[in-house]
Amino acid sequence: MSPLGKIRSNCTLRGKHWLWRGALSHKCPAMHHEGRTVAVRRVILEIRDGEPLPVGAKALTSCEHHHCVSPHCAVSGTQSDVCSRIAERMSDTAKHVLAGRRAATARRRATLSAADVERLRTSSERMVDMAAALGITEAHGYKVRNHKRWRDFTAPHFLGLGAAQ
Ligand SMILES: [Zn+2]
Numbered sequence: 001m002s003p004l005g006k007i008r009s010n011c012t013l014r015g016k017h018w019l020w021r022g023a024l025s026h027k028c029p030a031m032h033h034e035g036r037t038v039a040v041r042r043v044i045l046e047i048r049d050g051e052p053l054p055v056g057a058k059a060l061t062s063c064e065h066h067h068c069v070s071p072h073c074a075v076s077g078t079q080s081d082v083c084s085r086i087a088e089r090m091s092d093t094a095k096h097v098l099a100g101r102r103a104a105t106a107r108r109r110a111t112l113s114a115a116d117v118e119r120l121r122t123s124s125e126r127m128v129d130m131a132a133a134l135g136i137t138e139a140h141g142y143k144v145r146n147h148k149r150w151r152d153f154t155a156p157h158f159l160g161l162g163a164a165q
Pocket of ligand 1: 016017018061063064065068069070073
């Protein structure tokens with residue numbers, strides 16, 4: 001059986017897609033080929049294109065089936081293609097994390113103690129460091145320092161502070 005036939009016989013065929021039922025290596029379809037474990041799509045691409053993949057190229061699929069090894073779907077991509085795809089996915093995650101942090105920051109704003117406020121107003125530390133330590137934004141720290149946000153703080157927080165100033 002030709003390598004292509006052997007691969008095909010390990011797949012569930014669905015239209016143009018060849019859904020791999022065989023072994024996986026690092027979550028990718030893998031097979032023994034010429035004494036080594038290789039990515040099935042790499043073999044497919046080399047058979048289809050008649051030449052080895054370019055150095056550094058990855059064998060990927062252009063369709064939505066992660067385990068599709070169809071020669072109709074297989075594409076070669078560089079590491080940077082792979083990285084930019086990962087970066088796209090990461091950016092969604094990063095946005096989510098940032099949104100969560102902003103929400104947490106907003107919640108914490110109201111919990112600055114009188115001592116925190118005094119620190120923001122009188123300390124010689126850099127505002128960026130204090131803001132990070134207190135879980136507030138730097139801009140908010142400056143507003144507190146400049147007494148623009150005193151209404152954010154409940155009266156009990158200010159009882160001691162007023163006397164101290
Ligand atoms: Zn496919």
